Amino acid sequence: MVSALDCCFKTTRWFPVVFIVAVIGWSYYAYVVQLIALTIAEESMAEKVILGLLYHPILFMFLWAYYKIVYTEPKGPPMQFYLTTDQITPLLQAESDDDREKGAELLEQYVKPLPVCSRTFSQGVRYCELCKCLKPDRAHHCSICKKCVLKMDHHCPWVNNCVSFINYKFFFLFLFYAEIYCLFVAFTDLKYFIALWASRRGPSLDMNFHVLFLFIVAIMFAFSVFGLLSYHIYLILRNQSTLESFRPPVLKNLGPDKHVFDLGKKRNWREVFGDNPKLWFLPVVSCKGDGVTYPSRYDHQIPSYNSLENGRNTLVP
Ligand SMILES: [Zn+2]
Ligand SMILES: [Zn+2]
Numbered sequence: 281m282v283s284a285l286d287c288c289f290k291t292t293r294w295f296p297v298v299f300i301v302a303v304i305g306w307s308y309y310a311y312v313v314q315l316i317a318l319t320i321a322e323e324s325m326a327e328k329v330i331l332g333l334l335y336h337p338i339l340f341m342f343l344w345a346y347y348k349i350v351y352t353e354p355k356g357p358p359m360q361f362y363l364t365t366d367q368i369t370p371l372l373q374a375e376s377d378d379d380r381e382k383g384a385e386l387l388e389q390y391v392k393p394l395p396v397c398s399r400t401f402s403q404g405v406r407y408c409e410l411c412k413c414l415k416p417d418r419a420h421h422c423s424i425c426k427k428c429v430l431k432m433d434h435h436c437p438w439v440n441n442c443v444s445f446i447n448y449k450f451f452f453l454f455l456f457y458a459e460i461y462c463l464f465v466a467f468t469d470l471k472y473f474i475a476l477w478a479s480r481r482g483p484s485l486d487m488n489f490h491v492l493f494l495f496i497v498a499i500m501f502a503f504s505v506f507g508l509l510s511y512h513i514y515l516i517l518r519n520q521s522t523l524e525s526f527r528p529p530v531l532k533n534l535g536p537d538k539h540v541f542d543l544g545k546k547r548n549w550r551e552v553f554g555d556n557p558k559l560w561f562l563p564v565v566s567c568k569g570d571g572v573t574y575p576s577r578y579d580h581q582i583p584s585y586n587s588l589e590n591g592r593n594t595l596v597p
Contacts, residue, residue, distance in 0.1 A: 293424070296437045297350060304343070307497070310490035311335060311465055319472050319491050331468055338464055341561075342457035348563040349439045349454045352447040354422075354429040355571055362413040363390060390414060395573045399530045416572045418445075418541075420523055430571035433521040443522075445571035449552055450563045452516065455509040462502035469495045519548035542577045551575075 312335070316328050363371075367390060374383045387405035391414050398417045400406055406415035411428045415421075420432040422442050431445035443451040473495035476488055515525060519541040528538040542548065551574075553559070554566030569575075 293437070293440050297440050300346070300438060303497070303501075304339075304346075307465065307494060308339065310494040311469070314488055314490040315469060315472060315494065319476075319488055334464065335468075338457065338461050341563075342454070342461045345450055345453040345457050345563040346439070349436075349443070349447055349450040350441055352441070352450055354425065354427075354432070354442040354444040355446045356411075356427050356429060357413050357416050357419055358572060361394060361416060362411070368412050387414070397531055399532050401530055401536070403530070403532065417574055418521065418524070418529065431521060431574075432523060434523065445567065445569075446565065448521075449565070449567055452509075452512055452552070453561065453563050455505055455512060456561075459502060459505045459509050462498045462505060466495055466498035466502055469498065516552050517545045517548055518542050519551055540576050540578070541574055543575060547575075 312332070316331055316335075320328050320331075367386070370379075370386060371383045374380045384404060387407050391405045394414060394416075396406070396414065396417060398406060398415075406419075407413070408415055408421045408428050410421060410426070413428055415428055416430060418431040419428050421428045422432060422435050424435045425442050429442045429444045431448070433443040433448055433451070435442050436451065439451065439454070441447065469491060472488075472491050476492055515522065518539070520538065524538065524541075528536040529540050530536050531540060541551075543551070551568050554568055556566060559566040
């Protein structure tokens with residue numbers, strides 16, 4: 281019963297993706313067949329060719345980025361972050377407050393050899409009881425993917441995937457190319473939209489609903505995507521995830537700090553897109569780092585829990 285429900289839930293999660301693909305498929309038909317082939321006059325052959333030549337590469341980049349964000353599996357913590365059965369047993373058996381206190385001490389020991397410096401709000405070790413692992417910095421448990429995810433940004437229903445360390449660039453490029461696609465379609469369709477709309481009022485009823493709706497749908501999506509795209513540009517330039525913008529990372533002994541990973545706009549951009557500008561706008565992996573440790577604004581590298589403990593680095597600017 282549970283697995284049937286689970287299966288049903290997993291299937292319904294694909295509905296938004298099917299919706300997006302259906303809208304893209306319809307927009308292709310409306311633009312290429314209805315607008316370019318049927319609406320634009322035969323005498324304007326140059327316009328037909330130019331629009332077709334510009335439209336297809338934009339659509340290709342949009343679909344490529346969308347495919348990558350939908351199908352790139354988010355990365356989980358490396359093996360050394362998972363506790364062994366022997367390590368987990370005393371934590372599971374804790375019933376009294378004393379036991380729980382001992383459990384917290386054990387977690388402190390377990391995290392010592394790991395490169396972790398963020399904490400819970402109560403300064404405890406970030407431990408996932410569901411995955412039985414210690415959480416690396418910026419990692420969070422996704423209740424939909426049912427696992428801990430490195431540098432989790434958010435779980436996006438429109439791509440049915442966790443936007444995280446390994447695929448954040450793909451998500452951004454999906455928004456970026458979606459915006460270009462919508463604006464291109466809207467602006468090149470505008471004069472035909474106006475002409476058809478005017479013809480509706482005149483004696484001619486030669487209307488093309490696909491061309492009319494194409495403009496309205498493209499403008500609607502362009503506005504909504506613009507808001508999200510602008511927000512993610514803002515986050516990238518501050519080196520913040522969506523989760524961190526609401527719930528700042530907490531550092532041991534220092535408390536919450538929204539700007540801990542802010543290295544300056546240029547370096548923040550390169551953290552996500554890499555050092556090679558030729559790869560910035562291609563949906564291929566080019567982000568920096570391993571998703572487990574991150575440079576901070578305090579130092580060139582966030583010190584490990586150990587170094588904090590030994591007082592070698594106090595993370596004070
Ligand atoms: Zn987890
Ligand atoms: Zn998820």
